[in-house]
Amino acid sequence: MVITYHGGEAFKVVFGDTTLAFNPVSKDSKLKSARFGADIALVSLNHPDMNGVEQVTHGEKKPFVISGPGEYETQGIFVRGFKSSSTHGGDERLNTIYTVSLEGMNLCFLGALDSTKLSGDAKEKLENIDVLFVPVGDDGVLSPKEAHDVSVELEPKIVIPMHADDSKKLKDFLKEEGERNGKAIDKLTLKRRDLEGKEGEVIVLSA
DSSP: OEEEEOTTTTTEEETTTTEESSOOOOSSSOOOOOOOOOOOEEEESSSSSTGGGGGGGGTTOOOOOEEESSSEEETEEEEEEEEEEOOOOOEEEEEEEEEEEEEEEEEEEOOOOOOSSOOOHHHHHOSSSSSEEESSSSSSSOHHHHHHHHHHHOOOSSSEEEEOOOHHHHHHHHHHHHHHHOOSSSSSEEGHHHHHHTEEEEEEOOO
C-alpha cells in the first residue's frame, strides 16, 4: 500500500491496481487540487475542500463514490461510514468518519471531525486501527490538543496528521504527541509486517 498526500485532507491510497481517493479537493476550492483516476472516492464533508470527485474521475476511471454514513462493499473492499459533525466552512454540517480494510490493514479516516466526543456507534466499532488520519487545526476541526486526545483514545499503530495549513498547528500537535522530528516524507509505503511493534507512531507526509 502506498499513501500519498495532496494537501488539505486529500489522500491517494494505491494498492495493486486499485486507487482510493479520500476527500479530494474540488477545482472550486481555494486549495490546490490534484488530478488522477480513482476506483473509489470517499467524501467526508460536502465542501469544495473535500468533495472534488470530478478531479479523481480521469481516463478510464470513474470512481464509486461514498459520501455518507453506512456500510459499503465494492471491488472486494469493505467500507464503514460513521456519522459525526464538523463546523469547517463556518456552518455545522454532517461529517463522515470512514474505516476501510485493505491488505489486512485497517485505515480510519476522521475527515473534518470537530469534536472529541464520538458517537456510541463509532466508539464501539473504531477498533484495531492500523493507520489513523486525524485533522489538525482550529477552523472547524480538531485543535492540536483535541487531535492528540483522539489519537490516544483510538490507539492506532500509525497516526497521519492532515488538514493543517498552518505549520504552527502541526508543530503544536507534534509537541502534544511528544514528537521531536516533524520532518515530512513524500509518501508512505506500508506492508502488514511494517506495523509490528508500532504504537501511535506519527508520520508527517508532504503535500
